[in-house]
Amino acid sequence: MTMETNVATRRLYARAADPEAYVPAGVLLDEVRAELRRNVPDGPARLDDLLRRAADWASAEGERFRELGDRTHDDEGRRVLVRRAALGCAPLALASGAWLQWLSAPGNAEDPLVLRILALYASDVGVGHPGASRGDAYLDLLRRLRLSENAVPLARLAGDPRVADGAYTLPALLLVMSRRPDDFRGELLGADLCLRTVGLPPPLTLVRQTLPLVADWAVIDPSTARPEDPPPVEECRAVVAELVAREGAAAEAAVLLGFSWALAALRDHADALHAELTASSDPAYDMAELMRLRAREGAVYHHGFELEGRSLAAWLADARTDPSGLLAALSRSKLLKPGRSEASALVKGLVGERGPMFRVFSPDDLTVIRRWIDSLPATSSPVERAGTAGGRAVPAPAAGVARALEAGPWSEGRAPADVREAYHLLMVRTDTPALRSWCLEYVNGWLARSRYGMDGGTMPLPPNWGREGLRPWLQTQHDRHGAEFERNAEVPLPSREDVIDDTVQTAPLTLIDGSWLQGFTDHELASSDIGHALFQTYWDELGNGLAKLNHPLIYRDVLKEMRVDLPPTASPEFARWPGFRDESFELPVYWLCVGRFPRTFLPEVLGLNLAMELSGVGGTYRRARLALKRYGFNTRFVDIHNTIDNVATGHSAWAADAVDILLAGLPEAPGPGSRAETWERVRAGYRSLNPPGGLGARRAARRATRRSRIAPIFPFADRR
Ligand SMILES: [Fe+2]
Numbered sequence: 240m241t242m243e244t245n246v247a248t249r250r251l252y253a254r255a256a257d258p259e260a261y262v263p264a265g266v267l268l269d270e271v272r273a274e275l276r277r278n279v280p281d282g283p284a285r286l287d288d289l290l291r292r293a294a295d296w297a298s299a300e301g302e303r304f305r306e307l308g309d310r311t312h313d314d315e316g317r318r319v320l321v322r323r324a325a326l327g328c329a330p331l332a333l334a335s336g337a338w339l340q341w342l343s344a345p346g347n348a349e350d351p352l353v354l355r356i357l358a359l360y361a362s363d364v365g366v367g368h369p370g371a372s373r374g375d376a377y378l379d380l381l382r383r384l385r386l387s388e389n390a391v392p393l394a395r396l397a398g399d400p401r402v403a404d405g406a407y408t409l410p411a412l413l414l415v416m417s418r419r420p421d422d423f424r425g426e427l428l429g430a431d432l433c434l435r436t437v438g439l440p441p442p443l444t445l446v447r448q449t450l451p452l453v454a455d456w457a458v459i460d461p462s463t464a465r466p467e468d469p470p471p472v473e474e475c476r477a478v479v480a481e482l483v484a485r486e487g488a489a490a491e492a493a494v495l496l497g498f499s500w501a502l503a504a505l506r507d508h509a510d511a512l513h514a515e516l517t518a519s520s521d522p523a524y525d526m527a528e529l530m531r532l533r534a535r536e537g538a539v540y541h542h543g544f545e546l547e548g549r550s551l552a553a554w555l556a557d558a559r560t561d562p563s564g565l566l567a568a569l570s571r572s573k574l575l576k577p578g579r580s581e582a583s584a585l586v587k588g589l590v591g592e593r594g595p596m597f598r599v600f601s602p603d604d605l606t607v608i609r610r611w612i613d614s615l616p617a618t619s620s621p622v623e624r625a626g627t628a629g630g631r632a633v634p635a636p637a638a639g640v641a642r643a644l645e646a647g648p649w650s651e652g653r654a655p656a657d658v659r660e661a662y663h664l665l666m667v668r669t670d671t672p673a674l675r676s677w678c679l680e681y682v683n684g685w686l687a688r689s690r691y692g693m694d695g696g697t698m699p700l701p702p703n704w705g706r707e708g709l710r711p712w713l714q715t716q717h718d719r720h721g722a723e724f725e726r727n728a729e730v731p732l733p734s735r736e737d738v739i740d741d742t743v744q745t746a747p748l749t750l751i752d753g754s755w756l757q758g759f760t761d762h763e764l765a766s767s768d769i770g771h772a773l774f775q776t777y778w779d780e781l782g783n784g785l786a787k788l789n790h791p792l793i794y795r796d797v798l799k800e801m802r803v804d805l806p807p808t809a810s811p812e813f814a815r816w817p818g819f820r821d822e823s824f825e826l827p828v829y830w831l832c833v834g835r836f837p838r839t840f841l842p843e844v845l846g847l848n849l850a851m852e853l854s855g856v857g858g859t860y861r862r863a864r865l866a867l868k869r870y871g872f873n874t875r876f877v878d879i880h881n882t883i884d885n886v887a888t889g890h891s892a893w894a895a896d897a898v899d900i901l902l903a904g905l906p907e908a909p910g911p912g913s914r915a916e917t918w919e920r921v922r923a924g925y926r927s928l929n930p931p932g933g934l935g936a937r938r939a940a941r942r943a944t945r946r947s948r949i950a951p952i953f954p955f956a957d958r959r
């Protein structure tokens with residue numbers, strides 16, 4: 240295995256962790272499928288057998304790791320095992336559940352099966368609270384062990400040299416597949432069922448046994464339910480059964496493949512980690528590992544220092560692949576006294592405050608060096624070959640997948656011909672370079688329109704953000720909505736025809752309720768300080784896993800009362816439906832576009848979200864209620880929004896808080912990324928719910944899109 244392919248797997252992990260990740264179709268998907276089949280045993284499998292096999296393996300393997308801990312009696316040895324096991328499981332455990340992140344989409348948000356999957360995922364994420372996901376519980380463990388410095392953001396973990404390459408293979412592929420949810424739904428759910436059946440990854444049983452109270456093990460273990468949720472293994476089994484019942488043999492084969500592959504990959508990883516942990520009980524292993532990791536930098540400096548007739552730089556150069564020679568030479572040298580680290584020059588003089596190597600080694604590194612020296616026999620016979628670690632045994636990484644993602648060529652795809660086609664293409668999470676460019680251009684144009692004449696007096700958000708935050712402003716707006724409602728009491732209600740027409744023309748928007756926030760289902764964002772409330776809002780719009788609370792479905796009920804039976808939202812017939820006017824797709828398409836870029840357009844999405852959640856509360860929802868009631872239509876859709884979006888504990892309050900969290904953390908001094916600049920972007924986002932449509936505004940939009948055509952607007956295609 241070459242160094243290059245190892246790096247490729249790490250890069251794959253980091254790329255797929257990006258909430259705006261682009262994973263192309265074509266060759267890449269073939270590579271993923273080939274990788275899934277690579278070490279899966281041939282022959283037919285049955286789910287029941289696989290479930291039993293996974294459970295048996297998990298308990299036997301957990302026992303094997305516990306025994307390893309039992310055999311290690313000294314505290315330092317135990318500490319080494321715990322740290323290695325915790326780091327070795329980090330790429331998977333920090334991303335626990337992330338593979339479900341894109342399984343809901345604007346076009347399938349009414350599907351009860353999708354809602355059920357979303358409920359499983361919401362439980363993993365710890366919906367409603369920042370830092371409450373299963374991955375966050377693991378992050379807490381790493382923090383307690385003082386191992387978390389590379390764990391946030393998740394993509395950074397790819398660069399942690401203490402984690403073996405093979406530890407990234409399983410989670411990297413799961414993350415890649417999560418970005419192609421329609422291609423891998425069965426495989427993802429099969430793998431998810433496997434991981435939940437296994438429960439706590441077996442290497443972590445050793446950590447739990449040593450530190451039973453240091454972590455929230457019930458949250459880290461994906462088989463354990465939160466107090467308020469149903470048991471996840473049973474829930475996932477039910478989801479899989481429903482999928483197979485609905486889609487038949489192909490879905491079943493995909494589930495079985497995902498399950499078998501995940502089990503084989505877990506096994507590979509656990510075996511490699513077990514071998515690493517066993518080897519590390521010899522202090523020379525850790526020392527060899529340390530030398531291997533540092534050899535490259537060290538070789539730059541030590542040309543003048545000789546060890547047994549060779550420059551230390553030459554020894555270090557060898558140590559990059561096999562450090563055993565260097566260790567043996569060191570053990571024979573005057574730099575150390577075998578068995579007595581405290582008397583050895585290597586730790587005493589060289590790395591001390593006045594030594595030439597001060598701060599080259601961290602306190603943890605020094606522990607490794609001391610432990611190794613202390614383990615050397617104090618008697619004369621020098622150690623001949625110290626250390627066995629010439630690089631860790633790792634399962635083959637998904638190198639083909641990584642190469643395919645890096646290399647291309649990808650199909651450019653086709654940009655939509657018009658706004659109706661765009662609406663249809665944006666019903667799913669995946670896209671093509673052409674569609675992505677189109678989206679960015681559409682958003683840039685829309686925002687340019689939104690900025691046009693922004694301070695002309697119609698903008699309710701103040702010109703500056705105050706340190707008191709937006710809550711007082713929100714109350715004022717709410718009072719205003721109430722007063723307007725009272726003032727309009729005498730204004731006649733719209734006619735029945737107008738009410739129906741308005742309900743129909745709003746359907747392309749309302750049936751994708753929450754889709755401006757779709758990007759916040761991303762695993763890291765959904766549990767972040769800013770994103771958790773946005774994910775919770777999305778989760779509410781879709782009905783908290785329940786069809787009866789699903790806003791699009793409730794809206795369809797009203798439409799039915801009006802004798803309007805629309806095709807499924809994701810179907811081409813819906814976008815072509817002649818009863819809609821073209822303009823009725825303009826705002827929905829903006830939502831669908833901007834919602835795909837939760838990072839690029841974070842301030843704008845926060846502003847739009849505030850405008851959206853506040854728009855009807857206290858006023859227009861109440862007026863709409865009167866109109867619907869007058870003609871005998873159900874008012875549930877507006878009633879539910881007037882309460883759920885409320886300004887004290889509801890969506891509009893959360894929306895204001897999200898803006899405040901963002902702004903409070905920004906620098907005061909003017910410039911890019913400053914508070915003032917970001918506030919302007921929030922304001923433009925707020926106005927983007929209802930931007931001006933006049934000639935000047937349209938001209939501004941055209942200018943902005945012309946500019947964006949010149950600038951690179953497709954930042955993800957860093958093809959080489
Ligand atoms: Fe809603």
Ligand SMILES: [Fe+2]
Nearest residue numbers: 852883884890
């Ligand atoms: Fe809402």
